[in-house]
Amino acid sequence: MSLNDPVRERIRTACEEVRQKTPLAQSFTNFVTINLVANAQLAAGGSAAMSFLPDDIKDIEAISGASYINVGTLLPSYEDALKDIAKSFFERTSLWVLDPVAAGLGSTRTRILKAFAEYPPTIVRANASEIIALCGIWDISLKTDSNGKVNRPAGVESVDDVDSATLHAIELARYLREHNATHTAAVAVSGERDLVTDGDRVYRLPGGNAMMTKITGAGCSLGGVTATYLAVSDPLTAALAASLHFNCASEQAGTVAQGPGSFQTAFLDALWQIQAAEIADSTIIDMH
Numbered sequence: 636m637s638l639n640d641p642v643r644e645r646i647r648t649a650c651e652e653v654r655q656k657t658p659l660a661q662s663f664t665n666f667v668t669i670n671l672v673a674n675a676q677l678a679a680g681g682s683a684a685m686s687f688l689p690d691d692i693k694d695i696e697a698i699s700g701a702s703y704i705n706v707g708t709l710l711p712s713y714e715d716a717l718k719d720i721a722k723s724f725f726e727r728t729s730l731w732v733l734d735p736v737a738a739g740l741g742s743t744r745t746r747i748l749k750a751f752a753e754y755p756p757t758i759v760r761a762n763a764s765e766i767i768a769l770c771g772i773w774d775i776s777l778k779t780d781s782n783g784k785v786n787r788p789a790g791v792e793s794v795d796d797v798d799s800a801t802l803h804a805i806e807l808a809r810y811l812r813e814h815n816a817t818h819t820a821a822v823a824v825s826g827e828r829d830l831v832t833d834g835d836r837v838y839r840l841p842g843g844n845a846m847m848t849k850i851t852g853a854g855c856s857l858g859g860v861t862a863t864y865l866a867v868s869d870p871l872t873a874a875l876a877a878s879l880h881f882n883c884a885s886e887q888a889g890t891v892a893q894g895p896g897s898f899q900t901a902f903l904d905a906l907w908q909i910q911a912a913e914i915a916d917s918t919i920i921d922m923h
């Protein structure tokens with residue numbers, strides 16, 4: 636893709652605006668990685684607020700540019716709370732990002748994710764296995780079978796590669812924009828070569844560092860930072876900008892880290908240091 640492409644210009648503007656405006660993106664997220672989510676949002680230039688109470692979340696929504704829901708760890712009260720929150724986001728035409736962590740695992744998580752089909756998010760950000768599982772839970776059928784493989788539930792790590800979730804991601808993005816409150820959507824599939832689609836265009840982002848799989852919360856924090864970007868830009872730009880910001884920062888972190896511990900620290904530093912131009916100019920493959 637040429638350096639003057641308008642997509643790159645929108646990514647660059649989004650990166651600059653996040654740093655200028657420090658947008659708040661609130662999170663209802665898992666308690667394994669909640670701290671990394673907040674720190675990554677701050678390091679990317681945004682601001683963070685975490686809550687689990689529907690009333691609280693509805694109040695914070697009024698001052699948030701976007702919201703983030705992550706179903707990694709569940710408590711009994713979450714089933715009612717999350718349905719109530721998603722419904723209120725729908726009624727208020729709020730922008731929000733879903734990370735369906737471990738989709739397909741456990742009946743409570745499946746019921747929670749199923750309920751979101753009626754009030755879908757603006758963006759789904761997940762690894763390939765979770766994207767494939769969410770399509771199954773929402774009964775989203777593919778026009779063509781991607782590879783004939785039968786999908787099985789994974790844990791929080793992907794057991795499928797990004798390529799095998801391409802058709803699922805496209806159909807999921809179309810479902811989101813048809814059924815969500817704003818009728819605009821994107822899907823981001825993370826892995827070795829991330830994929831971002833709005834249901835029409837498909838982009839592949841080959842950068843990053845495999846050490847990201849050795850820190851817990853790389854995907855969760857990407858979801859949080861995607862919400863940060865969604866507060867200042869359209870869903871496709873937000874998904875691209877957040878994924879590219881992570882790829883650039885993880886590449887930089889990889890040059891100094893000694894292992895997972897120092898990698899996480901270096902990654903947060905790099906999220907903070909990386910320039911908007913570098914993020915916008917990194918490799919994007921336009922698959923059409």
Ligand SMILES: Nc1ncnc2c1ncn2[C@@H]1O[C@H](COP(=O)(O)OP(=O)(O)O)[C@@H](O)[C@H]1O
Binds near residue numbers: 762827829843881
């Ligand atoms: N093999 C890899 N090489 C480079 N980057 C990767 C690799 N695997 C994951 N990433 C990056 O790690 C981040 C989290 O992705 P992923 O590990 O797929 O999410 P999750 O933790 O939800 O499974 C993304 O920025 C993604 O690009």
Ligand SMILES: Cc1ncsc1CCOP(=O)(O)O
Binds near residue numbers: 665707736851
């Ligand atoms: C380990 C774990 N268990 C429940 S949620 C969670 C964190 C998953 O984080 P990520 O998907 O970002 O690796």
Ligand SMILES: [Mg+2]
Binds near residue numbers: 737761762791854855
């Ligand atoms: Mg994850």
